[in-house]
Each structure stands twice: as structure tokens, then as C-alpha cells.
Amino acid sequence: MAGTFGSCCTELTDAMSGEEFEPLITVGDDGVLYMSVGLVELEDEEPGMVDHPVFFCPFCGKGLQTPEEVREKTGDDDEDEGNA
Numbered sequence: 001m002a003g004t005f006g007s008c009c010t011e012l013t014d015a016m017s018g019e020e021f022e023p024l025i026t027v028g029d030d031g032v033l034y035m036s037v038g039l040v041e042l043e044d045e046e047p048g049m050v051d052h053p054v055f056f057c058p059f060c061g062k063g064l065q066t067p068e069e070v071r072e073k074t075g076d077d078d079e080d081e082g083n084a
């Protein structure tokens with residue numbers, strides 16, 4: 001479903017597709033929409049961006065994805081759903 005984000009308002013569309021700046025809101029390879037929330041200093045490495053999944057559009061407030069969807073996409077599943 002990657003590519004569906006940003007359809008809620010032009011503000012988000014512009015924020016995701018900045019041509020004159022590096023967008024801090026991006027869709028990851030896993031199809032999850034992430035927002036960069038800061039820089040982290042790594043020892044002996046370049047500073048890295050700290051990304052966090054975006055659940056609601058920061059501009060218009062529309063729900064974009066749910067924690068359950070993010071968990072499914074990232075495979076970061078701590079809960080046993082019981083489906084084999």
C-alpha cells in the first residue's frame with residue numbers, strides 16, 4: 001500500500017516529496033510511513049536519523065496507519081497471533 005500516503009492533504013504530499021529539501025517524512029522499504037524525529041550520535045559513525053512511525057497526519061490529523069498495521073509490515077511482532 002506504499003504510495004497511498006500523502007493523499008489526505010497537499011501539506012503531507014509536499015512534505016513527502018520535497019525537491020528542495022530532504023523529506024523527513026518518508027515511506028520505508030517496509031511500506032510504513034516514518035517521520036524523522038531527531039538525530040542520534042553514534043560512536044565512530046555518522047549521525048543517524050531516528051525514525052518513528054506516523055500514525056496520524058501531522059497536518060490534517062487524518063489516520064494514516066494503525067500500530068497493528070505497522071507491526072505487521074515491520075514483522076516486529078511480539079504478540080503470538082496463533083496463526084500457523
Ligand SMILES: [Zn+2]
Binds near residue numbers: 009012058059061062
Ligand atoms: Zn493530511
